[in-house]
Amino acid sequence: MPRRHLLALDQGTTSSRAIVYDLAGRALASAGREFPQHYPRPGWVEHDPTDLWNTTRACAAEALARAGLNDTDVACIGIANQRETTLLWDRRTGVPVHPALVWQDRRTADRCEHLRAAGAETLVTARTGLRLDPYFSATKLAWLLDHVPGARAAAGAGHLAFGTVDTWLLWHLTAGRVHATDVSNASRTLLLDLHTLTWDEELLRLFHIPASVLPEVRDTAVSFGEVAPGLPGAGAPVTALVGDQQAALFGQGCLAPGTAKATYGTGCFLLLNTGAAPVVSRHHLLATAAWRFGGRATYALEGAVFAAGAVVQWLRDELKLVASAAELDALAASVPDAGGAWLVPAFAGLGAPHWDPHARGALVGLTRGVNRAHVCHAALESIAMQTVDLLAAMEQDAGLVLPELRVDGGASRSAPLLRLQADRLGRPVVRPRDPETTALGAAALAGLGAGVIGPGAFDADRSGEVRVQPALDPALRAARHAEWTRAVARARDWARP
Numbered sequence: 001m002p003r004r005h006l007l008a009l010d011q012g013t014t015s016s017r018a019i020v021y022d023l024a025g026r027a028l029a030s031a032g033r034e035f036p037q038h039y040p041r042p043g044w045v046e047h048d049p050t051d052l053w054n055t056t057r058a059c060a061a062e063a064l065a066r067a068g069l070n071d072t073d074v075a076c077i078g079i080a081n082q083r084e085t086t087l088l089w090d091r092r093t094g095v096p097v098h099p100a101l102v103w104q105d106r107r108t109a110d111r112c113e114h115l116r117a118a119g120a121e122t123l124v125t126a127r128t129g130l131r132l133d134p135y136f137s138a139t140k141l142a143w144l145l146d147h148v149p150g151a152r153a154a155a156g157a158g159h160l161a162f163g164t165v166d167t168w169l170l171w172h173l174t175a176g177r178v179h180a181t182d183v184s185n186a187s188r189t190l191l192l193d194l195h196t197l198t199w200d201e202e203l204l205r206l207f208h209i210p211a212s213v214l215p216e217v218r219d220t221a222v223s224f225g226e227v228a229p230g231l232p233g234a235g236a237p238v239t240a241l242v243g244d245q246q247a248a249l250f251g252q253g254c255l256a257p258g259t260a261k262a263t264y265g266t267g268c269f270l271l272l273n274t275g276a277a278p279v280v281s282r283h284h285l286l287a288t289a290a291w292r293f294g295g296r297a298t299y300a301l302e303g304a305v306f307a308a309g310a311v312v313q314w315l316r317d318e319l320k321l322v323a324s325a326a327e328l329d330a331l332a333a334s335v336p337d338a339g340g341a342w343l344v345p346a347f348a349g350l351g352a353p354h355w356d357p358h359a360r361g362a363l364v365g366l367t368r369g370v371n372r373a374h375v376c377h378a379a380l381e382s383i384a385m386q387t388v389d390l391l392a393a394m395e396q397d398a399g400l401v402l403p404e405l406r407v408d409g410g411a412s413r414s415a416p417l418l419r420l421q422a423d424r425l426g427r428p429v430v431r432p433r434d435p436e437t438t439a440l441g442a443a444a445l446a447g448l449g450a451g452v453i454g455p456g457a458f459d460a461d462r463s464g465e466v467r468v469q470p471a472l473d474p475a476l477r478a479a480r481h482a483e484w485t486r487a488v489a490r491a492r493d494w495a496r497p
Contacts, residue, residue, distance in 0.1 A: 003072065003073065003074065003075040003236075004022065004023060004073065004075060005020055005021065005022055005023075005028070005067070005069055005073050005074055005075060006020070006021040006022070006023070006074075006075060006076060006077075006078065006443040006446055006447050006452075007019075007020055007021075007060060007063070007064070007074050007076070007077045007078070007232075007233055007236070007443075007446075008020075008021065008077075008078050008079075008080065008439040008440070008442040008443040008446070009056050009059070009060060009077065009078070009079045009080070009169065009442070010080045010081075010244070010247075010436075010438050010439040010442060011052055011055075011056050011079065011080070011081045011082060011165050011166075011169060012081075012082050012244065012438075013082045013085075013102065013103070013104075014034055014035070014037065015032055015033060015034040015035065015055070016032065016033055016035065016052065016055035016056045016058075016059050017030060017031065017032040017059055017436075017439060018030065018031050018032075018056070018059035018060045018062070018063040018064075019063060019436060019439040019440075019443070020063050020064060020066075020067040020069065021440070021443045023075070023447065023452060023453055023457075024458075025434075025440065025443070025444065025457065025458035027434065027436065027439075027440075028067040028069075029063050029064075029066035029067035030063055030066070030436075030439075031058075031059040031060075031062035031063040031066065032059060033055040033058060033059055034055075035047070035048075035051040035052070035055050036048070036051065037102075038099060041107075043105070043106040043107060043109075044105055044106070044107050045101075045102040045104040045105040046099035046100060046101060046102060046105070047085065047099060047100040047102055048099055048100070049087050049089070049096040049099065049100050049168060050096070052100065052165060052168065052169070053168065053169060053172050056169055057172075057231065057232060060231075060232035060233060061232040064232055064233070071227075071232070071233055071234045071235055071236065072235070074233040074236040075236065075447070075450055075452050076236055076237050076238070076239040076240075076446045076447060076449065076450035076452065077173070077227065077233055077236055077237070077238045077239065077240075077446055078238075078239065078240035078241075078242070078247075078442035078443050078444075078445050078446030078447075078449075079166050079169055079170065079238065079240065079241050079242070079442060080242050080243070080244045080247035080438045080439060080441065080442035081164065081165040081166045081169070081185070081241075081242075081243065081244060082102075082103060082165055082244060083103060083164065083165075083185060083188045083243040083244060083245070084103035084135060084136050084137050084140075084164065084188045084189070085100050085101065085102050085103050085137075085164060085165050086100060086101045086137045086140035086141050086144065086162070086164065087100045087162070087163050087164070087165070087167075087168045088141065088144045088145075088148070088151070088160055088161070088162050088213070089160070089161055089163075089168070089171075090154070090159055090160060090161075091158070091159055091160065091161045091176075091179075092159060094171065094172070094176055097144070097148045097151055097154075097160065098144055098147075098148050100165075100168075101140040101143070101144065103135060105134065105140065106134050107134065107140075107143060108134040108139035108140060108142075108143050109134050111134075111139045111142070111143070112132050112133055112134050112139055115132055115139075115206070116132050120132060120206060123202070123203075123206070124190060124203070124206075127193050127194065127195075127200055127202070127203060128187070128190050128191075128192060128193070128194055128200075128203070129187070129194045129278050129280075129281075129286060129287025129288060130187075130188070130190055130286050130287075130288075131284065131286065132190070136188055136189060136190040137164060137188065137189040137190060137191070138189055138190035138191050138203070138207040138209065139190075139207065141162055141189075141207070141209055141213070142207050142208050142209060145208070145209070145210075145213075146208075152210075155210050155212060155213050156210060156212070158212050160212075160213050161179050161213060161215070162209075162213040162214060162215070163179070163181065163215055164181060164185045164188070164189070166181055166182065166185050166241040166242075166243075167179065167180065167181045167185070167215045167241075170224055170225070170238060170241060173225075173227050173228065173231060173238055174224070174225040174226065174227070174228055174238070175228035177225055177228075178224055178225040179215045179216065180215050180216040180217075180218050180224055180225075180241075181215045181216070181217055181218070181241060182217070182218055182219065182220040182240075182241040182242060182291075182292070183197045183217060183218075183219070183220060183289040183291070183292045183297060184220055184241075184242050184243040184246040184288070184289050184290060184291055184292075185241060185242070185243050186199075186215075186217045186289070187288050187289035188243060188288065190203065190207070191203050191204060191207065191209060191214070192217070192289075194278050194287060194288075194289065194299075195278065197217065197289060197292065197297060198217065199211065199214055199217065218241075219292045219293045219294070219295065219449075220240060220241065220242050220246075220291035220292050220293055220445055220449075221239060221240050221291065221293040221445045221446070221448045221449030222239065222293065222449050223237050223238075223239055223449065223450075224237070224238040224239065224241060225237065225238055226238070237450060238446075239445075239446045239447075239448075239449030239450040240442055240445035240446035240448070240449045242291060242441065242442055242445055244438045245263065245269045245271055245302065245438075246271070246288070246289075246290045246291055246300065246441070247437075247438045247439075247441035247442045247445070248261055248263050248269075248271075248408060248437045248438045248441055249261050249271045249273065249290055249300060249441065250290075250291060250441035250444060250445055251408075251436075251437035251438060251439070251440035251441025251442075251444060251458075252406045252408065252432060252437050252441070253406070253456065253458070254271070254273050254406060255273065255298075255455060255456055256273060257273050257274055257275035257398075257400065258272075258273065258398075258400040258401070258402060258403070259272075259273050259402075259406070260272040260273065260391070260394070260402055260405060260406065261405070261406040261407065261408060261437070262387055262391075262405055262406070262407045262408075262409075263407075263408050263409040263437075263438075264308045264309060264383065264407060264408070264409035264410065264411035264412050264417075265308065265309055265409045265410065265411075266307075266308065266309050266310050266313075267304050267305055267306050267307060267308050267309075267310065267351070268304065268305045268308035268383065268386065268387055268390075268409075269302065269303075269304050270302070270303050270304070270305075270387065270390050270391060270394065271288075271290070271300045271301070271302050272300060272301045272302075272391075272394045272395075272398060272400070272402070273290060273298060273299075273300055274287075274299050274300055274301055274398050274400075275298065275299065276296070276297065276298065276299070277299060278299040279299070279301050279397055279398050280397075281301060281393075281397045282396070282397055283303075283352065283353040283393035283394075283396065283397055284352060284353060284355045285301050285302065285303045285352050285353065285390075285393060285394060285397055286301070286302040286303065286352075287299060287300075287301060287302075288300050288301075288302050291445065293445075293448060293449065301394050301397055301398055303351070303352035303353065303390045303393065303394060304351050304352060304390075305350075305351050305352070305383075305386040305387065305390060306345075306346075306347070306348045306349065306350070306351045307345035307346070307347055307348070307382075307383075307386075308383045308386070308409075308411055309409070309410055309411045310345070310347065311343070311345045311379045311380075311382060311383060312325050312328055312379065312411065314345070314347065315328060315375070315376065315379055316328070321372050321375065321376070322372075322376065325410075325411075325414065328376045328379065328380075329376075329380075329414050329415065329416050329417075331372060331373040331376040331377075332373065332376040332377040332379070332380050332416045333415070333416045334373050335373045335374055335377050337374075337377060338365075338370075338374045338375070338377040338378035338381060339367070339369055339370045339371075339374035339377075340365045340366075340367060340370070341363065341364070341365045341366055341367075341370045341374050341375060341378045342362075342363070342364050342365050342378055342381075342382070342483065342484060342487035343361075343362075343363050343375065343378040343379050343381075343382045344359075344361060344362045344363075344364070344382060344487050344488055344490070344491040345361050345379070345382050345386075346359035346360050346361050346362070346491045346494075347360070347361045350488070350491070350492070352390055352393060353389060353390060353392075353393035354389075354488070354492070356492050356493065358492075358493050358494060358495045358496040359488075359491045359492050359493065359494060359495070360491060360494040360495050361491065362487065362490050362491040362494070363375070363378070364487050364490050365483075365487070377416075380414065380416055380417045380420055381420050381424070381484075383411065383417060383420075383421075384417065384420040384421040384423075384424045384425070385424055385481070385484045387405075387421060387425070388424050388425050388481065391405065391425065402427060403427065403428075404427055404428040404429070404430055405421070405425060405427055405428070405429050405430070406429075406430045406431075406432070407421070407429055407430070407431050408431065408432060408435050408437040409435070410435075412431045412435065413431075413435070418431065418466065418468045419468055421468075422468040422469060422470045422471075423470050423471060423472035423477065424472070424477060424480065424481070425470065426470050426472070426474065426477055427470060428467055428468065428469050428470065429467075429468045430465055430466070430467050430468075431465060431466040432464075432465050433464030433465050440458060443458075444457065444458045
């Protein structure tokens with residue numbers, strides 16, 4: 001039967017992917033392509049916007065071909081995307097006026113410091129739930145308007161369009177007919193009132209952003225328009241736009257308040273569903289829109305640790321201590337503990353809940369008996385412990401007790417890490433059968449937006465998931481955490497001038 005398949009487009013920071021699902025949430029075929037990263041100056045990170053579109057389009061065509069499907073087989077399309085990355089293009093031609101400024105880009109740090117010194121952060125946090133930081137889109141967009149010759153005049157004439165990656169892809173899929181975003185992506189710009197989920201005029205004035213460049217803010221799961229002729233999935237409606245971490249939250253089935261997921265990537269993103277209202281954090285966590293459909297919004301608390309998979313990469317690529325993640329796992333599992341050693345991977349400072357940009361990495365507690373297996377064990381334990389601290393802050397902020405932690409991402413394949421995480425957390429840790437939860441969430445939201453599946457339709461079948469129960473004595477767990485806290489204290493403020 002035609003129109004019985006879901007196409008998920010997952011546009012990430014280093015690669016684009018497309019996965020075709022049936023209406024039961026089974027992945028039928030996929031395709032992926034990497035694209036170049038550009039670093040024009042230290043701290044600057046850019047993407048060529050045409051790379052984002054071309055790799056996404058190519059992946060969509062390849063995934064459909066591998067599944068043996070035609071355009072008429074696609075019921076709907078969902079887009080999940082790297083968040084905060086900022087694009088600006090000419091509405092008349094669709095041509096970008098500058099490379100995309102990636103979420104990692106720090107070129108507007110001085111501008112953020114200036115605004116913070118002027119007392120703007122109180123307003124920004126109260127309205128948006130975010131921190132005044134170059135991580136988010138607003139100061140990036142202002143930089144483009146100020147530094148691209150003629151950009152402000154063109155924007156004033158209504159000729160320029162701003163978007164995060166979801167908006168850019170939607171623009172191309174609909175041949176420039178639709179300029180829109182969803183609440184999950186808009187809530188990462190520093191321009192959206194998190195309570196009304198509308199663009200905020202006072203914030204626009206603060207950042208000197210003209211309203212004329214902004215996309216329309218819509219629900220997450222709703223019809224955004226049909227794919228133009230000649231493109232993969234032509235004629236199918238795009239029925240979901242969602243930020244990648246929110247997509248993973250939905251894909252993990254975290255649909256009720258008090259459910260959470262942790263994605264172990266380069267860092268670790270932890271999102272906690274807080275229900276129908278944003279939660280003000282006392283630990284500098286971020287409040288964000290998770291999704292909205294039928295006009296009803298769901299919110300999340302979000303925190304990030306900066307080094308999760310990056311710890312494994314450091315031991316492999318810089319220290320040459322192991323040749324692969326698999327070797328690290330085997331070594332870590334060969335010893336019962338880290339032999340008294342602790343690794344604090346504050347290579348780029350500490351994120352939530354510490355927020356110490358002056359912290360630096362530390363390996364402490366060394367004795368002559370510590371060997372590389374102990375260091376590997378300490379590396380995995382550092383990922384688990386950072387997640388413990390982050391989750392504790394979240395639970396205190398939200399007034400919720402988490403019954404279990406759902407995990408995904410590349411490092412979630414590590415059995416020793418899952419064991420350490422469950423033991424240090426004192427809660428079950430659950431890894432789903434399908435680790436591609438970002439794409440799965442985009443597909444599920446698209447099916448919901450198209451009306452071909454219901455909420456939680458993919459959540460019923462939990463067969464094949466891995467569940468690790470905690471087995472560590474609570475007293476020993478508390479003692480280990482106290483030691484970890486002492487180690488973190490040694491790393492704090494190391495690089496402060």
